[in-house]
Amino acid sequence: MDTTWAADLARRWERDWNSRDLxxxxxxxxxxxxxxxxxxxxxVPGSDGVVRGKDALRAYWARGLELLPGLRFEVVQVFAGVxxxxxxxxxxxxGLVSEVLELEDGLVVRGHGTYLV
Known part of the structure; x- marks a missing residue:
């Protein structure tokens, strides 16, 4: 993983969430x-917390934005693995939250929202 690329991904991720650009x-x-x-x-009723496919993810995130009109994220750290x-x-x-993003060919194939306990 190129650390510059990972940092750039995090900057774009923050910008795109804060501008609500699905x-x-x-x-x-x-x-x-x-x-x-x-x-x-x-x-997402019946999901048990698992959203499958880009269209379903769009619907979930759109619903989240609708429910949280004041949604705002501030990246505090970025970690890069393999x-x-x-x-x-x-x-x-x-609240402190982490998105764990698994990538293949530069695209997120699996993501996990995790919350501080």
Whole structure:
């Protein structure tokens, strides 16, 4: 993993969330992406927290933006692995959250929203 590329991905991720630009966010995601999140378990009925495919992820994120009009993220740290980027950030409520993004050919194939306990 190129650390400059990982840092740039995190900057774009923050910018695109804060501008509420779903098309830009989804441009980094594979069509067959699998995303897990405890929030998805609450927002997407019957998902058990697992969202499969880009179209379903778009619907989940759009619903999240609708439910949280004040959504705002601030990246605080970025971690790069072999084919993984972790973006640690604070959300609009000050909560510490991490997105664990697994990549293939520069696209997110698996993502995991994780929350501080």
């Amino acid at each position: 098309d830009a966010l989804l441009a980094h995601v594979a069509d067959d992406v699998v995303f897990t999140s405890p929030v998805a378990a609450r927002v 084919a993984t980027v972790v973006i640690a950030y604070r959300n609009q409520d000050g």
